[in-house]
Amino acid sequence: MKYLKISTLLLCFIAFSCSKNDDNAVANNPDSTPPATPTPVVKSVADYPVQDFMWKAMNTYYFWQSDVSDLADTKDDVTSDYVDFLSKESNPADFFFKLCNQHIDIVGEAAAIDRFSFLRENYKDLVNGFAGISKTNGVRFGTATYGPTNNDVFGFVRYIIPGSNADGKDIKRGDIFTAVNGIDLTLDNYIDLLGNSGSETYTLNFADLVDNTIVPNGRELSLTKESGTQRDPIFINKIIEQNGLKIGYFMYNQFISEYNEQLNEVFETFKAANIDELILDLRYNPGGATDSALQMASSIYSTDTSQLFAKDRTNSKLANTFWASSFYFVDETSNGTPINSLNLNRVYVITTGSTASASEFLINGLNPYMDVIQIGDATAGKNEFSFTLVDDAAYDFLYNPDRESNINPKNQWGIQPILGRAQNAAGFEDYTAGLIPDKPIIEDIANMGILGDPSERLLNFTLNEISATSSKTNFDAVFPANIINSTEEMEYPDGMMSLNGLINPKSISDNK
Structure with a gap:
């Protein structure tokens, strides 16, 4: 116990001495000053060019502008409030869809009013799409569900774009495929595997219709999406x-x-x-x-x-x-x-x-x-x-x-x-x-x-x-099928x- 008390007193002495020396150092060195308090960063409209553009364009053109409170003409009357509004959503796509009138991406199909407004991170993707130019392997297909739970998905070829990557390969109208890269297509994954976000090169795994049943046949074909396909x-x-x-x-x-x-x-x-x-x-x-x-x-x-x-x-x-x-x-x-x-x-x-x-x-x-x-x-x-x-x-x-x-x-x-x-x-x-x-x-x-x-x-x-x-x-x-999607709908x-x-x-x- 005596040792503990002596140690405690020693620590207190050292602490007091250090504090005193620090004070003297500051006093003897007038150039040494405490750090200044950081100045708050004031954001402006210019800090949110994407959101500002989207709001102004939607405020002018959107069909349901008068039905969306966030698109009211008075929304940008007070600059600080408007900047705060622009800053609340950092993801431009989410910001855009929230400006829409009950967009299908926000409320789902049953409650949707706006089903068709959309956007692209690069405007050229929009322009090229309307001009018939896209990144594609040239296979235009439909998709449908099958199986006891209607959760399984198959694709069927509608036509091949002339001059595309698929043109001249072993694939034609009427061919059926049930998997990509060996992964069976389902309602949960088929868009990711086949859509714009999927791999540029993938392998389709084909199947046959036998007695109205889809049966994998072991045939496969590798295809690559190419930019600028007309x-x-x-x-x-x-x-x-x-x-x-x-x-x-x-x-x-x-x-x-x-x-x-x-x-x-x-x-x-x-x-x-x-x-x-x-x-x-x-x-x-x-x-x-x-x-x-x-x-x-x-x-x-x-x-x-x-x-x-x-x-x-x-x-x-x-x-x-x-x-x-x-x-x-x-x-x-x-x-x-x-x-x-x-x-x-x-x-x-x-x-x-x-x-x-x-x-x-x-x-x-x-x-x-x-x-x-x-x-x-x-x-x-x-x-x-x-x-x-x-x-x-x-x-x-x-x-x-x-x-x-x-x-x-x-x-x-x-x-x-x-x-x-x-x-x-x-x-x-x-x-x-x-x-x-x-x-x-x-x-x-x-x-x-x-x-x-x-x-x-x-x-x-x-x-x-x-x-x-x-x-x-x-x-x-x-063989009637429950068609759920197509190449065109996946692209646009x-x-x-x-x-x-x-x-x-x-x-x-x-x-x-």
């Missing part, structure tokens, strides 16, 4: 002669403005042949540019520019700001070439659940004017349009390829929010459940056939409708209907 939307155009009729068949897989001249040339061929009927195959068309859809409608029906094709419904800020808040049939392409019009009073359109957006815009717009006989399955029900917005405030955030140098280099995000809905000349716009076919029939995964061949199931059915003859073909589906899960060439930035500025 998808020519004009997939098949031909003339089929049947029972004395000349029938034009046109499979068109995306509405792309860059192909408007080629689109016009297809109808020039049909016009020169003086076709009697037209079959427009949009079964795999996810949409795209509305100016292309408007041109196609004019090529099919009329170039009478006094006839209303569709009209838009936007938020109050955008009222009367578009070049064409009412869209009329056109008589020339976007390059000024006279449009070749067939002036038909009837058209047959083949559709599936992958027929979406601008494809539905075309069908709905033609319906008041001509007999549109829809054959196939119900369409996707994407009745809203959008436009690519980027951080170019001087141009009202509208993407313009000639102004890429003006886009904020610190912010390359591109957003594609819903701007409004399109009504046809009769005022109809409510097809969120899809456009319902007049003659329902689905593809048979057990017998996909060859696209463009008159014996292919959906085309054969349509040709029989035109001829009004009964066929010996059995159209009962041998929120739809494709862009008002390319139909927005006037100057009039928007003047209206503010």
Whole structure:
């Protein structure tokens, strides 16, 4: 105990001495001062360029702007409050979806109001997608569930993009695959394995249908996604002669403005042949540019520019700001070439659940004017349009390829929010459940056939409708499937209907 007391006293003495010496050192050295208290860092709007761009663009353009409290015009009245609001969500994608009106990514499908607004971290991915350029191995497929619990997933090839990595390899329409890199596809993993976030190179593991059962067959194929793969939307155009009729068949897989001249040339061929009927195959068309859809409608029906094709419904800020808040049939392409019009009073359109957006815009717009006989399955029900917005405030955030140098280099995000809905000349716009076919029939995964061949199931059915003859073909589906997704929906899960060439930035500025 005595030792403990002495030690304690010694420690106290040492501590006192050190403290005293430190005080003397500070007193004898006037340059030695205590560290200053850090100055609080004051954040400004400039510290959040992505969120600021997204808010301002959404405040101006978003269809449901008045229904979202965070998009109120007074939100940025007090700078400090606005900065605090911008800083609360560091992830730009999460910030964007929270600005939307009950977005499907936030509230789920059942409660969603906004199902289709989307974005990309690099605006060029948006632009390239609408131009038909993507990173892909060229296999366009659908996916469906099977098995006792419907949790297992298989893919089936719809077509191969010419010139792609898969072109010329041992893979074709109708092939079935059940695994990637040996990993069985399920509802939980198939998007990760096959979608944009998956590996650039992967191996598909194939299967056969045996007695309506999917059985792995041991065959496999390695494929690589390649940047800059161009998808020519004009997939098949031909003339089929049947029972004395000349029938034009046109499979068109995306509405792309860059192909408007080629689109016009297809109808020039049909016009020169003086076709009697037209079959427009949009079964795999996810949409795209509305100016292309408007041109196609004019090529099919009329170039009478006094006839209303569709009209838009936007938020109050955008009222009367578009070049064409009412869209009329056109008589020339976007390059000024006279449009070749067939002036038909009837058209047959083949559709599936992958027929979406601008494809539905075309069908709905033609319906008041001509007999549109829809054959196939119900369409996707994407009745809203959008436009690519980027951080170019001087141009009202509208993407313009000639102004890429003006886009904020610190912010390359591109957003594609819903701007409004399109009504046809009769005022109809409510097809969120899809456009319902007049003659329902689905593809048979057990017998996909060859696209463009008159014996292919959906085309054969349509040709029989035109001829009004009964066929010996059995159209009962041998292997109907619960289709859940497709390549197009994985690449652009929120739809494709862009008002390319139909927005006037100057009039928007003047209206503010």
